[in-house]
Amino acid sequence: MRLLKSTVHPDLSSLDGKVLERLAARAIVLKGEEILLMYTERYHDYTLPGGGVDQGENLIEGLKRELSEETGAQNVRDIQPFGCYEEYRPWYKDDADYMHMLSYCYLCKIDDELAENALEDYEINNGMKPVWLNIHSAIAHNLETIASNPKAGMSVERETFLLQKVVAECLINSPLKQAV
Template sequence: MKLITELVHPRLNSKEGRILRRHAARGIVLRAEQILLLYTERYNDFSLPGGGIDEGEDITVALCRELEEETGARDIQVNEHYGYIEEYRPYWKPEYDLMHMTSHFFLCDVAPTLADTKMESYEIANGMRPMWVPVEEAIKHNRYVMSRQEESMGQSIQRETFMLEKVMSELVEL
């Protein structure tokens, strides 16, 4: 497994303190120059589909579950572990000072047609929806949101934009 990078959120002063540890699996699903992403209205950003790994859950099982729930993907093939990012960011619950998230990224293929999603209530409330988007367009959009420091900007946009740029430079054939 390859460490892609370590990210420290700009508002985080220290990596020390009471830490909530989370592990996540995220899918990179490409079709030519387009990528399967989640657009979230609340944060006005694009992100790679995926999410938390449950206690005792196999990482690829978690990835397939998340892809199916969030995007409606079927016939998911997990092809390769692309690498992982170690991320430190502020956490909103008072019993923790920060979150340390390890996000594992996998190259995947899915069936041509997406089925209905099975999103959680908070994902629906946040206006999350799957979309096929040109990678370059998603990067430009997220960069614009970050440059404006929009009030609604989510904490994961730094990680997501970094990964989209990496995907664009290493995986997209122009």
């Protein structure tokens, strides 16, 4: 899968030491300019549904599980690779010096009706919920969150980059797509 971007957190002075590898699968589900996202009240941001791939799962299995758990999506199909976003982040536990996270993003389709989701406790406590939203509105919202909170973090930057990339490459009337 193509590498979309690689980032290193500014607090990491080197990539020496023990690394924790984390694989994540993220879903891009579009209906025209509407996109299925997770809104997190605690961080006031929109993110692609998805998350860590469990031991023994492949990326597609992890994608389907995460999408179903977070949003209630059913019949995940027509899965196409979009790209990978690589991050090197500080890790504040004793088992590693830093984390290397690879987020594998896939375009896919789902049934129109969402079933009940099965969020984890921390997701519920953070006020996460699935929403269909205009992708341009989601980008504008995340950019505002980044501008108003200097400590917004790498996750919202990753998600905003990915949403902008989706607009540039996937939306038919995108001026960015027409310029390519």
